[in-house]
Amino acid sequence: MVALVDDLDDMLAAAVGAAHARRQTPTAAGFAHERGHPATWVVRPGAPAEVAEVIRAAARAGAAVVPLGTGSRRRTAPLPVGRPRVLLELGRLAHVAHLDETSLLVHAQAGLTGIALENLLVPRGLTLGDFPPAALRSSLGGLLAVRTPGKSSPRHGSLEDAVLGLSAVLADGRTIHTRVAPRRATGPDLARAFLGTEGTLGVITQVVLRLRRRPEARLFDAHRFASVDHAVVALAAAFHKEARPAAARVYDADETRAHFGDGLAHADCALLVVATAGPRELAALDRTLIADAARAAGADPLGAAPAELWWRRRSGHALHDAPPVQPALVLFAPWARLGAVHRAARSAARAAGRTARAHLSRFDDEGACVFITLLDGERADPAGPARAAVLASTRAAGGLPPGEREPALAPALAALKRALDPDDLLNPGVLP
Amino acid sequence: MPGPRADAVEHALVALLGPARVSVRAADLATYARDMWPRALLAAVDGGPPAHPPDVVVWPETTDEVVQIVRLARRLGAPVVPYGAGSGVCGGAVPLHGGITIDLKRMDRVLSIDRDALVCEAEAGINGEHLERELARKGLTLGHFPSSIYCSTLGGWLATRSGGQMSTRYGKIEDVTLGLTCVTGAGDLLETGRHGRAAAGPDFTQLLLGSEGTLGVITRARLRVRPAPEVRHLRGFVVDDLTAGTEAIRRVLQRGLQPAVVRLYDALDSLMALRHARKDASDGGGDGGGDGGGTPAPRRAARRPGPAKDLVSSLLARLGLASGGGLTRELVEAALSRPRLVNLLADRAAGLAGRGCLMIIGVEGSRARADVEAELVFAELTRAGARDLGPGPGERWFARRYAVSYEMPRIFTAGAFVDTMEVASTWERLPDLFDSVRRAISRHAFVMAHFSHAYVDGCSIYFSFAASAPNREAAERRYDALWHDALTAATRAGGTISHHHGVGLLKADFMADEHRESMAVFHALKASLDPDGIMNPGKMGLPLPEAAPWSR
Numbered sequence: 001m002v003a004l005v006d007d008l009d010d011m012l013a014a015a016v017g018a019a020h021a022r023r024q025t026p027t028a029a030g031f032a033h034e035r036g037h038p039a040t041w042v043v044r045p046g047a048p049a050e051v052a053e054v055i056r057a058a059a060r061a062g063a064a065v066v067p068l069g070t071g072s073r074r075r076t077a078p079l080p081v082g083r084p085r086v087l088l089e090l091g092r093l094a095h096v097a098h099l100d101e102t103s104l105l106v107h108a109q110a111g112l113t114g115i116a117l118e119n120l121l122v123p124r125g126l127t128l129g130d131f132p133p134a135a136l137r138s139s140l141g142g143l144l145a146v147r148t149p150g151k152s153s154p155r156h157g158s159l160e161d162a163v164l165g166l167s168a169v170l171a172d173g174r175t176i177h178t179r180v181a182p183r184r185a186t187g188p189d190l191a192r193a194f195l196g197t198e199g200t201l202g203v204i205t206q207v208v209l210r211l212r213r214r215p216e217a218r219l220f221d222a223h224r225f226a227s228v229d230h231a232v233v234a235l236a237a238a239f240h241k242e243a244r245p246a247a248a249r250v251y252d253a254d255e256t257r258a259h260f261g262d263g264l265a266h267a268d269c270a271l272l273v274v275a276t277a278g279p280r281e282l283a284a285l286d287r288t289l290i291a292d293a294a295r296a297a298g299a300d301p302l303g304a305a306p307a308e309l310w311w312r313r314r315s316g317h318a319l320h321d322a323p324p325v326q327p328a329l330v331l332f333a334p335w336a337r338l339g340a341v342h343r344a345a346r347s348a349a350r351a352a353g354r355t356a357r358a359h360l361s362r363f364d365d366e367g368a369c370v371f372i373t374l375l376d377g378e379r380a381d382p383a384g385p386a387r388a389a390v391l392a393s394t395r396a397a398g399g400l401p402p403g404e405r406e407p408a409l410a411p412a413l414a415a416l417k418r419a420l421d422p423d424d425l426l427n428p429g430v431l432p
Numbered sequence: 433m434p435g436p437r438a439d440a441v442e443h444a445l446v447a448l449l450g451p452a453r454v455s456v457r458a459a460d461l462a463t464y465a466r467d468m469w470p471r472a473l474l475a476a477v478d479g480g481p482p483a484h485p486p487d488v489v490v491w492p493e494t495t496d497e498v499v500q501i502v503r504l505a506r507r508l509g510a511p512v513v514p515y516g517a518g519s520g521v522c523g524g525a526v527p528l529h530g531g532i533t534i535d536l537k538r539m540d541r542v543l544s545i546d547r548d549a550l551v552c553e554a555e556a557g558i559n560g561e562h563l564e565r566e567l568a569r570k571g572l573t574l575g576h577f578p579s580s581i582y583c584s585t586l587g588g589w590l591a592t593r594s595g596g597q598m599s600t601r602y603g604k605i606e607d608v609t610l611g612l613t614c615v616t617g618a619g620d621l622l623e624t625g626r627h628g629r630a631a632a633g634p635d636f637t638q639l640l641l642g643s644e645g646t647l648g649v650i651t652r653a654r655l656r657v658r659p660a661p662e663v664r665h666l667r668g669f670v671v672d673d674l675t676a677g678t679e680a681i682r683r684v685l686q687r688g689l690q691p692a693v694v695r696l697y698d699a700l701d702s703l704m705a706l707r708h709a710r711k712d713a714s715d716g717g718g719d720g721g722g723d724g725g726g727t728p729a730p731r732r733a734a735r736r737p738g739p740a741k742d743l744v745s746s747l748l749a750r751l752g753l754a755s756g757g758g759l760t761r762e763l764v765e766a767a768l769s770r771p772r773l774v775n776l777l778a779d780r781a782a783g784l785a786g787r788g789c790l791m792i793i794g795v796e797g798s799r800a801r802a803d804v805e806a807e808l809v810f811a812e813l814t815r816a817g818a819r820d821l822g823p824g825p826g827e828r829w830f831a832r833r834y835a836v837s838y839e840m841p842r843i844f845t846a847g848a849f850v851d852t853m854e855v856a857s858t859w860e861r862l863p864d865l866f867d868s869v870r871r872a873i874s875r876h877a878f879v880m881a882h883f884s885h886a887y888v889d890g891c892s893i894y895f896s897f898a899a900s901a902p903n904r905e906a907a908e909r910r911y912d913a914l915w916h917d918a919l920t921a922a923t924r925a926g927g928t929i930s931h932h933h934g935v936g937l938l939k940a941d942f943m944a945d946e947h948r949e950s951m952a953v954f955h956a957l958k959a960s961l962d963p964d965g966i967m968n969p970g971k972m973g974l975p976l977p978e979a980a981p982w983s984r
Contacts, residue, residue, distance in 0.1 A: 103858035103889045104686055149629040155688075158629065161607075164889065176950035181856045181928035182890030183604050185593040185642060186935055186946050187972055190953040192638040201634075210889050213686055236548070240659060242801045278688045285804050332630035336548060365550075365656065366628050400630035408623055409636055412616070415960035416634075420953070 005039050005084050008061040012043050012086065015053035020044040020092070039084045046092045048109070048167060048175060048205035055203065055425070056173035058086045064428050067141070067199035088203060090141055096120060097206060104211040105164060105180075110141025110204045126211045129156035130246040130277065132362060133315055141204040147196030148402045149332040150362035150369045155244045155277070158364070162210040166191045168202035171421035180208050193416070199427045201420045215277035218246070219287045220307035223294040228252050228270040228360070229339035234297035235272065235290070235363065236335050243289035246277040247363075249310060252342065254357035255373070259320065260306055272299070273307035327358075327371040328382040329391060330402060334367040337398030345372045348393035352386035370399060433510060433530045433982055438487040441510045441532065445490055448500050453491040453538075461485040464515060464533045469523035469938060470851040471911055478904045484526050486513065486533035493538045495613055495621065495651040502649065502966075503619035505532050509981050511969050512617070514645040516557065516588030519580040521852070522936030524592065524644045528970035529982045534649060536587050542566045543652065551610060553654045556587025572657045575602025575692075578932075579834050590650050593642035595854075595892075595932030597833055599885045600685070601692035601796065602658065604932060606641045613652035614640050617962025625654065639957060644934055645968035647961040661796035664692075665806035668825025669791040669818035674698055675863065677789050678883060678891065680816035682859050685888050689809050693794040694886045695829070700778045701880040701896070702790035768848060768878060768900035775874040791818060792829045848900035849907055853918060856885070856892035857927035865927040866893055872921040873897050876914035885931060892931035920945070935972045943973030 012021040021043045041063075045051045058065045063084035090111035098107040104126070108117055114128065114136025121127055128136070130153035136143065143151065144163060152158035165180040178191045194202050225231040231250045250272050256265040264271060272294065276286035291301065312318035333341045342358055349356035355375045362369045372390060374381045381387075391401065405413075410431075417424075417431055433441070438456075445454045455461075465482030466472035475483065487510070492498045505512045511531030518525055527533050536557035543553040547570055554563055560581040567573055577596040578584060588594065590612065595604040602608065611625025624636040640647060671677035677696040684691065768774070793813065795806040814820060853873070857865045866881070873879040877899035885892040899914070901907040919929045919942045929939050929946050944951060951973070958965070958974050965977030 100858065100860050102682075102860040105858060105860075105889055147629075147632050147635075152629065160635070170952060174949050174952060176952065177948065178950045179928055179946055180858065180926075181931075182858060182887040183593075183595065183599075183606075183856060183885070183892070183931055184928040185595070185604075185930040185932045186928055186939070186943065187642050187644070187954055188640065188647075188957060189606070189638040189642070190947065190950050192635050193953050193957070194634075196632060196634045198632075212888070213688065215688070240550075242659075242798045279808055281804050281808060282688070282801075285801060289800065332628070334549060334628070364629075400627055402630050403632045404627070404630065405633050406624075406627050406631050408626070409633060411620065412622055412636065412961065413633055415963075416956055419956035419959040 005061060005063075008039075008041070008057060008063060008084060008086075011057035011060070012041055012054060015057055016043050016045045016050045020046065040087065041085070042087045042089055044089045044092050048093065048169070051088065051090075051093075051203055051205050052169045052173050052175050054086060054088060055169050055171065058084075059171070059173065059423065059425055062423075064424075065199075065203070065426050067145070067203045067427065090139060090203075090205075093141075093205060099124075101126070104213070105208055106211055107206060107208050108140055109206050110144075111139050113137060113139050114143055121211065122214070125214050127214050128159075128209065129153060129162065129212050131156070131159055132247070135159070135362075140207050140209070144195050144207060145198050145204060146403075149366075149400075150330075150402070152362065152364040153247060154239070154364055155246055156212065160192075160195050163191055163195060163207055164210055165208040166194060166204055167206040168194050168204045170202045171423065171425045175205070176202070193420075197413075198430050200417060200431050201426065203426065215246070215279075215283065217280035217283045218275060218277045219283045220304040220311060221274050221276075221287050221291060222302040222304065222306040223272045223291070223299040224264065224266065224302055225270045225272060225294070225297060225299045227268055227339075228342045228358075230297045230299070231270040231272045231294075232335070232338045232360070234293040234299065237296070238290040238293040239363075239365075241289050241293070243286045243293075245286050245290065245363075246275045247314075247361075248272065248274045248290075250360040252346075252358050254355065255359045258357060258373075259324070259359075260309070261321075264302065264306060271302075271306065273310045275307060275311050325373050325375075325380040326382060328374040328380075328387050329370075329372040329394070331370045331372070331394050331399035332367060332402055333370055333397075333399045338368055338370065340397040341370050341394045341399040344393040344397035344399075345370070345390050348390045349374055349386055352389045354381055354384075354386040356390060369402075370394070433487045437508065437510070437981070438530070441505070441508050442488045444504050444508060445488060445501065445532070448504065449490060449492065449497065453493075455489045456487070460489045461487075464489050464518075464535070465526065467518045467520040467523060467525040467936075469521055469526065469936065470849050471908065471938070472523060472526065474849055474904055474907055474911070484528050485530070486527040487530045489515075489533045489535060491535050491538045495539075495615065498534065498536075498615045498649050498651050499619060499621060501532065501534060502615050502617065505966055506617070506619055506964055509964075510966065511982055512645075512649070512966050513968050514587065514591065514649045516585035516591070517559065517580075517583050519584040520588065520592065520934065520936060522592075522930075522934050522938040524934055524936030524968070524971060526937060528937065529976075531966070531982065536649070536651070537585065539651060540585075545570050545572065545657070547572070550657050550659075551654055552657045553652060554586055555652050556585065556590065556650050558586050560584050560586060560589065567657055568660060571660050573602075573660045574608065574655055574657055576605055576608070577833070581834060586653060587650050590641055590653055591644050592934035593932060594934075595885055597884070598692040598794075598796070599932075600694055600887065601690055604885075606638065608656040609637055609641060609653055610656055611654040612637050612640055612650055614648040614650050616648035617964065617967040622648065622961075642934070643957075644936065644972055646972050646974055647957060647967060649967075659798065661692075661802065662799040663802045664794060664796040664830075665802060666792070666794045666823055666826025666830055667806075667810060668821035668823075668829075669793065669813055670788045670821060671696070671791055671816075671818045672788050674789055674866070674883070676817055677791055678859070678862060680791070680813050680818050681883070681886050681891065683816055684809050684812045685886055687808075687812060689805055689812065691793050691805075691809050692796045693792065694884065695792040696883040697790045698881045699787075699789055701882045702787065768898060769902075771874060771877045771879070771899055774878045778878070778880075790821075790825060792826045794826055794830070848898070849911060850896065850898040851911070852933075853895045853897070853915075854885075854892050854931040854933055855895075855922040855927045855929060856890060856931040857925065858890040861926040862891055862893070865922060865925040868921040868925045869893070869895060869918050869927075872917040873914060875917065876910055915939075937971060940971055940973045 093109035093111035877897035
């Protein structure tokens, strides 16, 4: 084994160049608790073919391969111990291989971040779509390898659905390119095996993503409702009438105060802000459909200003007066459960001697994400015992904590893993 | 299967389901020996016993019965072929290695319709039109309208990634499927999509859709439904040529406008479409669109010899080579057996007619939205140089939109065949895809085409072709050579070999070219979900298990 590990040093250097393969001591890597671990390398391949080389080298040495993307996301699974491991950092794979402006497609390498790609697209009048900027911070590979709700929009669906094809390296070192076509009827969508599997079945090296033209018009509006429930009901009614805003958000009264000051909030009110986009006539239509539904639910029209402020903050063009507190909890809930989840969060927090305030955001066909902030007086209490109580009661109300696996699918996933990666080379320990 | 094992399988199935829902009658076995694959029709018309009958046909009524059947099949080493309504056109339901054919049509219930969440759950064996009618009662629609809607099932749609005529608005079936209940080849129950977008892990729904029974039997699906459209605006346009037409469509879609249907016919197909339209008008047909979302009954096909011959007769008449109805059968067949010449003449005729290409476009939805969107779509087309023909052509297309499927079989007299091929690509590759596939087909058959199913990023092309040969063997040779050349051309041009018909037997040998190395992922799915390889063996280019008693 030792001989193999030393060989791995040479093999990795040969694969990516000595400058991009670094052997780490556990302490240097910040894994002090892992003293005595055989060896960890961090390699930074500069081309998809180098990823394949790294994987083949790791396989020969019996080392685990852990794709890191740009490493922006907190790792939830422990790194494998007891065997050498190669951390695959894909930040150098940050090129646009092909921008197809005829078909509105981009073939982009997996290490490019969503934001960086968006910055390349904007001057060309293109965009990935209405996805929340905050959701695009990670590398494309990381964004797509980890499945969480909220990477979606009412007009453009989920980011996953924007994937027309991808390239990936399998555990046996083979590189695959799925067939690119607007739709196919030639078997399962094989790219989906790599979306949401966190690098356990293959390492995504390149993706083909659908693009949109930047909207001709963008319009804003805001409404104040008697409660969060009223706002959700109105928004649902507008969606049923085919309103397709670019984005919408509902703040409860405390959250309204925290984000917009005291001027807008009433006792138990809720604030709805919306942005609509598209050809001017359609953007106006969407705004009208929502305004009509709001009026029918008894809301007060507040004009565009609050929504414009929200939009500028959302896209990083305006700052909050005070930096916003990191929410203690994010839950996804279907439309019909949104109000109940919000109420459950409030009362469970109160019972635990805390205050919960929340906003509902990232609405799509299925539902929305509820971002819950817990406060002990004025002070944020993101991790105290109240969090567990709020989590339990919001779950009971129909909220779904993102990132949970469906246990019923675990055997099928494990079998697929065995078929594609029999030696458990890729990101071991992540799948149950 | 050898007789004794077939008997054992039959007895075990009778013990499970009772005698009434298990059949080994010759008539049933012959019925389930094929679907509507034109190559199989050639053989059927020629007579003789079917080449690949199942050993036994069963009609389960519950998912649990399907689980028991698959486990039994696995234990006894029998292949399993799921069967919906048998309208597939690629041989996907042909029991190539015999075994158990599971007809799902008794599993035909709508389980729930949630008007607020806009979700419907139904069993896989439900007839497409019945499902749509159930939804219409609640003011909803699935928006899935394949021309086979009266003779296909939900399960068949899911298994083949079916597409409906309004796919530009509603998407294909894979775009509206939220979750599946599937009995895998291992005999396990897999329920996908229960947690929606909150779930981590891969989207197993998308890994099962399109698997054509090779991974398991889909027994239920949860589907996204939409409010039934309040209005429908249908319109015909004429464009100078296909380049102008596809460019106009691309502009509309990439502006963020979403028509429900867009169809662009090549010069010859336009000639035929307009001719049908006129004929309908003079027959007092064209019963108009705008019927509020209901599905009209299929029109009885007129008393004609069949579309291919009819088409050729009309073409020859148009070219002055024969007079209208007085064309001899010999002349038609002579023309069908000389495709290059006919295609050349057809090109010239269409060129001489100089009428350009017909486009049908429809916008539907809520009144508020569809009215605004239709204005924008029609204005964009006009800006792109299209000339407005008014609502007539669109409404006439709408009235006849299911007719073609029912006319097709009648052409299959000895040696003649018609078939269709639907390929797709990104807009960038579309002109090359059209040219190369058309050239490949035209060496073997009389061909025409239309573009339909348009998306922001690309479009599909639907080729219709007809040919004849002196006898069945010669026709089969021609059929195989045509598909070989055309599918190879599609792959080389960077398109997909199927947009919505599926793979089955017809395109199985071309899956390796379609997917290249990524076929390894399909193999892995197969190995993990169907470890003994009993599910629909011999299809989709998947390898046969070496040890199975029924595989040589």
